[in-house]
Amino acid sequence: MNDTTKNTKNILITGASSGLGAALAREYARAGNVLHLQGRNTERLQKIAGECKDLGADVHIKIADVTDEGAMQNWLSEADKISPLDLVIANAGISAGTGGVGEDSEQVKRIFATNINGVLNTIQPIIPSMTARGRGQIVIISSLAGIRALPSCPAYSASKAAVRYYGESLRGVLQGQGVGVSVVCAGYIKTPMTEVNNFPMPFIMSAKKAARIIALGIGKNKGRISFPLALYLPLWWISCLSPKLTDWVFSRLPAKTAGKS
Ligand SMILES: NC(=O)c1ccc[n+]([C@@H]2O[C@H](COP(=O)([O-])OP(=O)(O)OC[C@H]3O[C@@H](n4cnc5c(N)ncnc54)[C@H](OP(=O)(O)O)[C@@H]3O)[C@@H](O)[C@H]2O)c1
DSSP states (O other), X not given: OOGGGTTOOEEEESXXXXXXXXXXXXXXXXXXXXXXXXXXXHHHHHHHHHHHHHTTOEEEEEEOOTTOHHHHHHHHHHHHHHSOOSEEEEOOOOOTTTSSSSSOHHHHHHHHIIIIIHHHHHHGGGHHHHHHHTOEEEEEEOOGGGTSOOTTOHHHHHHHHHHHHHHHHHHHHHGGGTEEEEEEEEOOEESHHHHTOOSOOTTOEEHHHHHHHHHHHHHTXXXXXXXXXXXXXXXXXXXXXXXXXXXXXXXXXXXXXXXXX
16 A cells, blocks of 8 residues: 555546546555546446456446536535545546547637536535535646647647646645645656657656656645656746747657547
8 A cells, every 4th residue: 555645535536437547546446445436438437447446445437528517516516425535636638639630629629628627627516525624635637738838739738737727826725724736747648648649758657657656746745746857847947938949949849640539
């Protein structure tokens, strides 16, 4: 058992049917923990739920779309009644190539709806219960693209910056009320989202390793969980420079292309 997560009992994760969300579910799956896992693909979600049950967790699954505000409100409220939630991870997200085609105008709307409204629909309903109890942890999965906009994915970068800013500000609002907020700015992780990329992805890591780093950060109530450092630091530095200086570099980077749906 991981020391930093041993006291976390009741956990809700969106986008647990694939990639990082599934790895986070496995990371927290153990006897004594209740997992509430959500996705849209029943078969994949049931498979992950089965693996988490085998690891000893009590697992509840929900098939829902994070953009459906009413459904999310109902689910969060049902889950909180089953087991008062200690940890809510807003993980579900899409990028160009995973939710449909490239960043055309329809895809831009879908990216904003999923990556911004989907996050809000996940965390807003739980804030009153957590603050009333004076405990809890909210985690938003942003990206290193939310530190410095990447030229090939404007909507994705903007959506990740929006939820990063929201989470980092919300942390200040909730800190006096016993509720922690962590924002995850991750680099490349091996998941179906990155499978569609046909360009080099520096320092790409397994979803299992990323989930472990995230759980350690959550256990310490870190405000920003950024990794890998070797990618975070240069991106952070570039974010301080004028576009005049960075355009040349970014114009030579490979673009994310539309892939499978
Ligand atoms: N992979 C990376 O390199 C990387 C890096 C930084 C941050 N991230 C972030 O990590 C998160 C997980 O991404 P991933 O790489 O694990 O991608 P993934 O394997 O494509 O998984 C995405 C998950 O989100 C769910 N999802 C997407 N749209 C949804 C919607 N409208 N309603 C409900 N669930 C929805 C999917 O559920 P269904 O499949 O069941 O529809 C799936 O479980 C995303 O927020 C992503 O932006 C990823």
